[in-house]
Amino acid sequence: MPSTTFRVFRYQPDQGDPQPYHEDFNLEHDDKITLLDAILRLRNEQDGSLAVRYSCRSAICGSCACRADGRTVLACMEQVESLKERNGNGHVQVDPIGNFKPIKDLVVDLRPFWEKFKSVKPFLVPDGAAPQKERLVSKEAMQKIYNESKCILCAACYSECNSLAADPDFVGPAAFAWGFRFAADERDGQRRNRVKLYSGDHGVWDCTRCMFCNERCPKGVDPRDAIEKLGSIAFQEGVTRDKGARHAKAFLISMRTGGKLNETLLVPYTDPIGAPLDTPFALQMLRKGKAPSPLPHKIKQLDEVKKLMKNVKETI
Ligand code: SF4
Ligand code: SF4
Numbered sequence: 001m002p003s004t005t006f007r008v009f010r011y012q013p014d015q016g017d018p019q020p021y022h023e024d025f026n027l028e029h030d031d032k033i034t035l036l037d038a039i040l041r042l043r044n045e046q047d048g049s050l051a052v053r054y055s056c057r058s059a060i061c062g063s064c065a066c067r068a069d070g071r072t073v074l075a076c077m078e079q080v081e082s083l084k085e086r087n088g089n090g091h092v093q094v095d096p097i098g099n100f101k102p103i104k105d106l107v108v109d110l111r112p113f114w115e116k117f118k119s120v121k122p123f124l125v126p127d128g129a130a131p132q133k134e135r136l137v138s139k140e141a142m143q144k145i146y147n148e149s150k151c152i153l154c155a156a157c158y159s160e161c162n163s164l165a166a167d168p169d170f171v172g173p174a175a176f177a178w179g180f181r182f183a184a185d186e187r188d189g190q191r192r193n194r195v196k197l198y199s200g201d202h203g204v205w206d207c208t209r210c211m212f213c214n215e216r217c218p219k220g221v222d223p224r225d226a227i228e229k230l231g232s233i234a235f236q237e238g239v240t241r242d243k244g245a246r247h248a249k250a251f252l253i254s255m256r257t258g259g260k261l262n263e264t265l266l267v268p269y270t271d272p273i274g275a276p277l278d279t280p281f282a283l284q285m286l287r288k289g290k291a292p293s294p295l296p297h298k299i300k301q302l303d304e305v306k307k308l309m310k311n312v313k314e315t316i
Pocket of ligand 1: 062150151152153154155156157158173174177216217218219220221222223
């Protein structure tokens with residue numbers, strides 16, 4: 001029978017332990033045991049004060065998200081033996097999800113997550129009078145929002161988000177996945193207002209595109225893709241005043257006019273008011289040969305680039 005050491009994050013301010021620490025527990029177990037079942041056995045057999053949040057044990061409720069050896073997972077979806085095989089050192093470290101304040105052991109304060117979820121208006125707001133019966137939607141139309149509809153609000157993506165680590169007010173990947181789910185629902189009448197709401201400070205343009213949310217989402221929601229699609233809707237709806245949108249637009253203009261990125265254009269186009277403040281720095285970079293020439297340039301195959309851009313536009 002395998003035996004595993006679990007290095008578990010402990011934090012019990014109500015028990016006079018104001019500082020967090022890690023505690024080792026040894027457990028003999030079957031070779032097929034999930035991380036959640038192992039944690040529950042530790043609680044039931046070794047320390048009844050170990051706090052953990054869980055409910056369905058079937059990857060549906062999303063309550064048992066935690067970090068196993070630094071990666072956010074649903075504890076009920078992870079086999080202990082697979083985790084050990086992955087880290088190769090015979091023990092498993094268990095921590096609460098990141099970007100949240102721990103309350104007790106593996107339980108965190110989820111209130112900011114729910115506040116941000118509510119802030120994107122995660123419900124349909126149809127235009128016009130209600131129909132006699134239901135509003136019918138084609139299968140093809142529903143297919144466009146199928147991925148985002150799978151979200152179980154487990155906060156695994158939120159835990160891994162680099163933008164949130166830098167800016168705790170960033171709205172976050174899960175909330176934006178829900179935002180897209182409704183912005184792209186053909187029954188909704190608030191498409192433009194939604195992208196205006198999502199494009200402000202701490203909004204979609206503040207995502208660093210690190211892709212961790214896509215990588216760690218246990219349900220394949222791909223929240224980063226949803227954020228990208230919200231950016232596209234913002235462009236389609238003419239909501240492009242935000243610095244992030246202007247930055248993206250500068251890329252487009254640069255590619256369309258020169259066939260390659262003109263970095264010197266990016267700053268003044270993105271932030272025309274603040275850009276003059278960066279002039280001394282830009283001149284210094286030019287002098288040191290660290291900045292590209294500010295003069296317009298065109299590559300020989302500009303027509304090819306334009307064709308590619310047209311193809312991309314037609315496929316999105
Ligand atoms: S997008 Fe994925 S990781 Fe994020 S809350 Fe939804 S199911 Fe969980
Ligand atoms: S891609 Fe964006 S939303 Fe997703 S984890 Fe990275 S910074 Fe956060």
